[in-house]
Every structure is written in structure tokens, then in C-alpha cells.
Amino acid sequence: MEEKLITIKNNAISLILEAKNLKETEEIRIQFLGRNGEITQLLKTLPKLSKNERPKLGSLVNEVKNIIEDTLTIRVRDLKNNKSNNVNLSKFDITEPITESDRKLGHLHLVTQAIREITAIFNEIGFTRVRYPEIEWDWYAFTSLNFPTNHPARDDWETFFIEAPVDEKKGPVLLTPHTSSGQVREMKKGKLPIKMLNIAKTYRRQSDVSHTPMFHQFEGLVVGENIAISDLKGTLNYFVKSYFGENRKSRIRPYHFQFTEPSFEVDITCGVCLGKGCRLCKEGWLELGGAGMVHPAVLKFGNIDPEKYSGFAFGWGVERVLMMKEGIKIDDLRILYSNDMDFLKQF
């Protein structure tokens, strides 16, 4: 039902923004909010839901209803204003105080909405959001994560280095290329068990349809006694079902990262064919991001005894998961940061 609501909301907003006259806005109002409208129908199904589901979905339906009503109000007002401005532009008085209904309603950026949703999903299972520096020492971004000195990610074609004095122990300063730089910082706090969710801006020298030079990652780190791959798999499945929908599945494939052993690449079933294979995904699966069991060398850098404790970590791109979410189709990731209001207003 949540997914259905998001689709209804996106659909309604784009129709409202495209409405050319008041007749069309009225038709849209009836389609969504009328006696037999899509939202009204959903409200009627609420009493049939279980006691647990009812309050959450009830407030969600109302929230969507309010968004549709507000967007309609603004569109109707804009259409009316255009008309009167066209009729008598000379009467336009810039000193006239604005009324409450003249205020334009904005909303949170698409990426901020995704960050909030991801945070809420992980909070439910006990992860705490933390924040670590975006301007970071090489030691936290690479050395403490078991990267050898000649690793290609350290090459300045991938990482932005900052002109600043090089520290004897921590090396040069850089714009962090991944949220994994928070792993050893979290371990060094000295509190176990760890259940961290680090969401931050990350930077790489990349720009094409699926890469932006600044993007966001969310990184999970769990460290404690007897943490196993099955815990990682359960967490991945929980996230995939909560964020993408109950009908989506996850799988892990062997991969390589310097700071996890074993390492995995995580895939989810395609939202179009649900794993059967289609033109979009070819084999039924889409790549989500990296994960693995924390490397013993990394635990040692964080002053944690790898004989006694183990852990898992995962790190994925916020913009990428957003693109992969059902109902949101973005064919160039860079549009998220292009200040294109027509695009942003849709969400």
C-alpha cells in the first residue's frame, strides 16, 4: 500500500503541474479526492487493515491527501494569477503584502527524503546514525582500512586530495571517497557492540550518467560477539524489503574489498520483472553495492580483538538506491544536482 501511495502521489503531482486550466485541475481533484477518487477509495480500505498497520498507513494516506490538496491549491492560484496578470499588468503592485495563500510551498530535496527514509528503516532495527568528517585524513579513508600504499583508489584520478600539510602518521588530507572512513573512527570510541549507520557526502573524480563527483553513501557497521554472514544477509533482506517492497529479494555474490573478508556485491531483483529477466536488467538482478565481514586487520586498527569479536559492514549509494526504487525513473543521475525545478517539483 505504501508503494501504491507513492505512485499515486507522484502521478497526481505531475498531472497537477501539467494542468493547463481550471477545468483540468477540477478533473484531477475528482480523480484523486472525489467521492470515488483514488485517495478516497484507499481511505475506505483502512478499517480492513490490522490494528498495527492502521495508524501508520492512515497517517500516510492523509499526508498524501494533504500534499495533493496543497499542490492543487497552488496550481489553481497560479492559473488564476496568470489570467489576471495578463488582463491588467499595470495594476501589479510589488509593495502589496503577500497573503498566506501566496506563499509557495517547497519540499525537501529528493536525496534528503531518501536519507530520512533510510535512517528510519535502520533505526527500527537498532542502528544509530552517526556523522564523521567529509574532509578526512588518508589514514582513516585508506590505511586503517587495509589499503596498501600503492592502491589505485589513492591515485588522485579517483580521490580529491587537499593542499594541506601532510601529517606524519595520518598522511595527506582528502575529501572522503567513501563512508567506510567512519568505520575505525567508530571503533576507536571503544564502545561495543557497534551498530552504526554513517550517512555522508562522499567525493570522487567521476561524472557520467550513473556517477556524480559528489554523492551520498550510507554505511552500516555491526561489531560484536558471534556476528556472522547470516546476520548480514538478514539485515540486507530486511532493508531491501522495507525500502524497495515486500516482493523484492536480495542476493550476495563474491567480490573483493580491502577492508572486508569475505567480501560481497549485493544484488536485488529487478523491479520490472521481479527476477525473471527483462530488457532493463537482462538477468533479473540489479547491482546495489558492496558488503562483507570486517577484515581482522581493520578490527585491530580499531583496537578490537579479532579473536573475540567479529562484524559486518555494507556501503551503498543513496542516489543509486533512489534510482532503483520502483516508480522513480531517472536516466541521468546528474539531474539530481542540476537545480532543475521542473524535475525536482515532481517528488
Ligand code: FA5
Ligand atoms: C565502496 O565505496 C565501499 N566502501 C563499500 C563497502 C562498505 C564495501 C562496507 C564493503 C563494506 P563502491 O566503490 O563500490 O564501494 O561504492 C559503493 C556504492 O557507492 C556504489 O555501489 C554506488 O552505489 C555508489 N557510488 C560509487 N561511486 C559513485 C558516484 N561517483 N556517484 C554516485 N554513486 C556512486
